[in-house]
Amino acid sequence: MITRKALPRRAFLRGVGTAAIGLPFLEAMAPAMTPATKAPVRMAFFYVPNGMMMDSWNPTYEGALQELPRTLKPLEPYKSEITHIGNLTHNTGRALLDGAGDHGRCSGSYLTGIQVKKSLVEIKSGVSFDQIVANRIGKETRFPSLELGMEDARQAGDCDSGYSCAYTNNLAWRSESQPLPPVLDPRALFERMFGSGLPMTPEEKVRQAKYRRSILDFVSGDTHKLQATLGPTDRRKLDEYLSSIREVERQIERAEKDNTQIDPKMDKPYGVPADFAEHFKMMSNMMAIAFQADQTRIITFLMTREGSSRPYRELGIPDGHHPLTHHRNQAELMEKVRVINQYHVQQFAGFVEKMKNTQEGDGTLLDNCMLVYGAGLSDPNAHLHEDLPTIIVGRGGNYIKPGRRVIARRETPMCNLFITMMDRMGVPVEEFGDSNGRLGGLDLPGVDLA
Amino acid sequence: MQFGRGKPANGAFFDSDFLSVDSLLAVALLHGLQQKSECRVAIVTVSRPNLKVAAYIDVVERFYRGPAAVFAQVPPTGMNTTGEEGPTSPAFIAPLEKTKPDGTPLFKSQVKRVLDTGDPSTLVRNYLQAQYEKGSYFILAGRASNLAMALNFRGVKELLAERSTHLVIAESAGFFADLPSARKVLADWPTPIIFCPDEIGKAIPFPGSTITKEFPANTPNHPVAEAYAAWKPMPYDAPATAVAAALHAVRQKEAYFKVSEPGRLSIGTDGKITFAPSAQGKHTQLSLDPAQKDKVQQLYVELATAKVVPPQRFRPPVAADAAKPADPADAVKVQPNQP
Numbered sequence: 001m002i003t004r005k006a007l008p009r010r011a012f013l014r015g016v017g018t019a020a021i022g023l024p025f026l027e028a029m030a031p032a033m034t035p036a037t038k039a040p041v042r043m044a045f046f047y048v049p050n051g052m053m054m055d056s057w058n059p060t061y062e063g064a065l066q067e068l069p070r071t072l073k074p075l076e077p078y079k080s081e082i083t084h085i086g087n088l089t090h091n092t093g094r095a096l097l098d099g100a101g102d103h104g105r106c107s108g109s110y111l112t113g114i115q116v117k118k119s120l121v122e123i124k125s126g127v128s129f130d131q132i133v134a135n136r137i138g139k140e141t142r143f144p145s146l147e148l149g150m151e152d153a154r155q156a157g158d159c160d161s162g163y164s165c166a167y168t169n170n171l172a173w174r175s176e177s178q179p180l181p182p183v184l185d186p187r188a189l190f191e192r193m194f195g196s197g198l199p200m201t202p203e204e205k206v207r208q209a210k211y212r213r214s215i216l217d218f219v220s221g222d223t224h225k226l227q228a229t230l231g232p233t234d235r236r237k238l239d240e241y242l243s244s245i246r247e248v249e250r251q252i253e254r255a256e257k258d259n260t261q262i263d264p265k266m267d268k269p270y271g272v273p274a275d276f277a278e279h280f281k282m283m284s285n286m287m288a289i290a291f292q293a294d295q296t297r298i299i300t301f302l303m304t305r306e307g308s309s310r311p312y313r314e315l316g317i318p319d320g321h322h323p324l325t326h327h328r329n330q331a332e333l334m335e336k337v338r339v340i341n342q343y344h345v346q347q348f349a350g351f352v353e354k355m356k357n358t359q360e361g362d363g364t365l366l367d368n369c370m371l372v373y374g375a376g377l378s379d380p381n382a383h384l385h386e387d388l389p390t391i392i393v394g395r396g397g398n399y400i401k402p403g404r405r406v407i408a409r410r411e412t413p414m415c416n417l418f419i420t421m422m423d424r425m426g427v428p429v430e431e432f433g434d435s436n437g438r439l440g441g442l443d444l445p446g447v448d449l450a
Numbered sequence: 451m452q453f454g455r456g457k458p459a460n461g462a463f464f465d466s467d468f469l470s471v472d473s474l475l476a477v478a479l480l481h482g483l484q485q486k487s488e489c490r491v492a493i494v495t496v497s498r499p500n501l502k503v504a505a506y507i508d509v510v511e512r513f514y515r516g517p518a519a520v521f522a523q524v525p526p527t528g529m530n531t532t533g534e535e536g537p538t539s540p541a542f543i544a545p546l547e548k549t550k551p552d553g554t555p556l557f558k559s560q561v562k563r564v565l566d567t568g569d570p571s572t573l574v575r576n577y578l579q580a581q582y583e584k585g586s587y588f589i590l591a592g593r594a595s596n597l598a599m600a601l602n603f604r605g606v607k608e609l610l611a612e613r614s615t616h617l618v619i620a621e622s623a624g625f626f627a628d629l630p631s632a633r634k635v636l637a638d639w640p641t642p643i644i645f646c647p648d649e650i651g652k653a654i655p656f657p658g659s660t661i662t663k664e665f666p667a668n669t670p671n672h673p674v675a676e677a678y679a680a681w682k683p684m685p686y687d688a689p690a691t692a693v694a695a696a697l698h699a700v701r702q703k704e705a706y707f708k709v710s711e712p713g714r715l716s717i718g719t720d721g722k723i724t725f726a727p728s729a730q731g732k733h734t735q736l737s738l739d740p741a742q743k744d745k746v747q748q749l750y751v752e753l754a755t756a757k758v759v760p761p762q763r764f765r766p767p768v769a770a771d772a773a774k775p776a777d778p779a780d781a782v783k784v785q786p787n788q789p
Contacts, residue, residue, distance in 0.1 A: 087565065089576075091575075091576040091579065094576075094580065095580070096579045096580050097580065097581075097582060115579075382523065384523060386523070407565050408565070409564065409565050409567065409568065409569060410526040410565065410566060410567060410568045411526050411568040411569065411572050411573055411576060412569075412572075413572070431604065434575070434576075436569065436571070436572050436603070436604075
């Protein structure tokens with residue numbers, strides 16, 4: 001028998017000014033839910049550019065995941081949560097009479113399943129499937145979706161052989177001509193997530209800037225009131241959650257402080273850390289919070305833009321990523337690409353760890369997620385658009401039975417995976433892009449990983 | 451027109467049940483024409499669920515296309531997964547059992563299971579999208595199951611009307627083995643259809659003497675020659691209806707065969723095909739031109755046994771290579787098919 005009023009699932013800690021913090025799923029919310037209600041399913045796409053060294057990505061075996069290939073090694077502790085998918089193809093990324101520009105096409109078509117128009121000014125793609133889902137279920141969360149990235153949000157100019165930068169620098173498309181540019185700046189993301197959404201008065205802005213107070217200070221009144229009503233488990237969960245927010249704040253403050261020592265001529269937005277790993281950690285920590293607090297159920301993350309020529313000096317690689325991937329089978333260049341590929345996965349593994357360690361209901365946050373990590377090209381030297389490197393981490397609300405390598409038939413459209421994911425997100429459709437059916441096999445009985 | 455070399459040759463889509471050696475020779479002939487830049491073999495699809503056949507076709511395609519070139523790959527072999535597997539000729543197995551002097555296999559196939567093949571309808575759709583307007587044609591030899599399914603596939607019929615010019619059907623027992631599909635293709639295929647009766651194949655067979663002469667002289671260890679020799683006891687001349695259909699599909703204008711007035715092909719309840727002349731009809735049928743017989747047979751041999759050369763590279767040599775002194779032998783390797 002319920003003797004007290006349950007906490008609403010979408011409760012906020014509100015404070016003075018613009019502050020408002022969503023809450024994670026707490027036991028105190030449970031009575032408000034019917035027994036059949038489950039935690040929502042979330043999905044995120046982590047896109048890495050310039051394809052992948054496939055010899056270090058694809059396992060040499062099938063069935064249960066055993067020792068992971070070199071590139072995926074950082075995910076070894078979480079292999080029981082990974083579904084490694086083979087043979088997915090994006091035909092619309094191929095030239096199809098449009099000539100050079102595989103990078104522009106592969107990112108432009110990645111979530112849209114559309115052959116994008118080769119143009120610098122007449123932008124034409126299609127509504128990406130994440131936005132179809134966001135349009136349907138987005139009203140249930142504070143943000144229908146979050147579009148994030150770490151490099152170059154230019155929306156104009158030639159980024160690949162006559163393809164506009166709008167194609168290489170965005171994953172999500174609201175309409176066929178309107179991409180949703182990713183947020184790159186951790187501070188901007190933080191304020192977007194934890195501001196009330198209302199404009200601050202000039203006085204409030206001045207006060208916040210002057211005292212540099214934590215966002216938690218602004219909601220402390222509400223926090224104390226809520227803590228008094230919670231049981232010990234929920235209190236611990238709330239403490240951990242608020243601590244993670246504070247940690248992100250500290251990271252941002254640290255980065256901003258560091259940035260004051262950087263050569264001001266550098267073309268880098270204010271607040272964006274110079275260090276790739278630190279930048280990723282900040283962004284991914286906020287992604288975890290956004291999922292935990294059910295602020296959104298859909299995130300697209302452009303790790304670096306397609307065709308990126310970012311050097312990785314922190315790894316001792318001063319060469320640009322993209323030029324390296326045209327390695328012409330030269331062992332030294334191929335090795336550098338493998339190192340970069342693994343470095344990207346290493347960052348992602350940190351996010352997976354966080355998701356795995358976050359409790360939600362009887363399981364973990366990861367159980368209710370589908371985190372897709374992949375690229376729009378497979379072999380970058382040959383610019384191949386088949387057997388795209390794709391893994392899903394998480395169980396999609398206990399639908400996916402992970403810990404396996406699932407191989408689709410050759411030439412199976414990537415869009416088959418998308419409509420299967422749309423089913424899990426509660427937005428079933430019969431077709432999307434060039435799909436020819438649903439991707440089978442994700443829900444096959446689990447395998448013995450012992 | 452990937453790198454500004456001008457409009458490429460039209461794409462050839464070849465679909466067959468491979469119940470006769472005729473179809474293998476047709477594939478060889480198409481590749482011979484591709485080496486002359488008269489066509490591009492887009493995809494080869496198998497219309498029955500027989501993995502050994504698909505594995506062999508994969509060998510043939512890799513043999514002709516060479517190692518994967520930059521920005522190119524060997525397309526998947528399409529295979530129907532419904533219907534009967536049908537007989538497996540030793541011809542499909544023998545080449546895969548051949549070994550080099552060191553004991554390693556002479557030919558390797560990447561097709562080991564159904565997952566290694568592609569869905570024919572998806573392949574037709576995907577590879578049609580890569581053809582220019584009116585820049586392709588189809589050749590059907592055997593049951594029409596794959597093409598009938600493709601007609602039902604989202605968007606394919608419209609693509610066929612836009613990107614394809616004609617379909618040539620080679621008469622065979624297999625074509626009449628799946629009557630519903632044959633009727634559907636005859637009724638719904640959006641481009642003109644040309645029917646190549648088997649009397650042409652019987653009248654102009656493929657000479658079996660080529661297996662010991664032209665094939666080994668031009669290209670030793672040829673998988674088509676190996677299969678031909680294993681199909682039945684040598685020597686024999688193979689009826690060549692599919693070869694004639696393939697030749698006509700590519701070189702329609704050469705008029706190697708007589709073409710009927712327009713009409714309409716239909717299959718009656720007795721399973722026999724009839725042709726009714728009609729000014730509005732989109733169908734025609736071929737008949738033998740005795741005056742061309744020797745020339746046509748000579749072309750079969752010349753094209754199907756043509757020396758196999760690696761595909762041309764689409765990119766200029768890398769800087770390091772460019773710095774080397776020009777070597778005429780290299781030039782031949784880089785652009786073997788330039789007129």
